Amino acid sequence: MAEQIAAYQVYLGAIRKGYNIAEKGLNTANDLKNGTFSLHDAYLTSLEQVSPAVKRDPKGRAIDSLYRQACSLFANEKQWQEKSQMLTASERRYFDKVSGSLLDKAKLDIDELVQVLTPGKLQLTDAERLSRLDKIYERVKDKYAFAGHFTAKCRKLALQRQAYKKDKAKMKELYGIQ
Known part of the structure; x- marks a missing residue:
């Protein structure tokens, strides 16, 4: 044992x-x-941070500026059109619908810009953030170009109608038509 x-x-x-x-x-x-x-964990946390290089990228400010300019274009044109009274009611509603839709879509781009540039919102590398900025910039630039083109067409239509109205009045005056 x-x-x-x-x-x-x-x-x-x-x-x-x-x-x-x-x-x-x-x-x-x-x-x-x-x-x-x-x-x-450290790597994923670093992806939530926005580097100074991304913050200093001029496209962020340019996107905001283009958005504000598009808003201003539509606001100024709407005010001018209401004052001139050359567009019909349905044309003014169409103008409002187009401008509202475009500005709503541009606002979504601005919201995405805020997410890309705000620390803690998205987990992206600097290259991904810069790529997103490029895409947002192109979309907003396109919307701004459309806003300029559309408002110019509306203004041209109203000015043509004003000219026609003046010509018509002049013809009546010349020929003594009442």
Whole structure:
């Protein structure tokens, strides 16, 4: 029995040694995992930050400026059209519908711009943020160009009607028509 107890003591020592090795291995694996997790966490957190290079990109300010100019174009044209009274009621409603729709879409672009330039909103690399700025800029530039073209066409139509009205009045005056 003493031999069995001695053998059990040897086995117990081997088991303890095995448990210690396993415990150290698991702790090492846990430390490695936590270290990797910390690296991933740091990387993902860095993606939420907006670098100074992205903040200084002039396209951000240009996008905002183009949006404001498009709003101003529509507001000024609407005011002029209401004053001149050359467009019909249905044409004025169409003008309002087109301008409202375009400005709503441009507002979505501005909202996306805010997300791209605000830390913590999106997880993007600097290259992805700059790419997004380029795309937003192109969309807003296109909307601004359309706003300019559309308002110019509306103004031209109204001016043609004014000229026609003046010509008609002049002809009546010349020929004595009442």
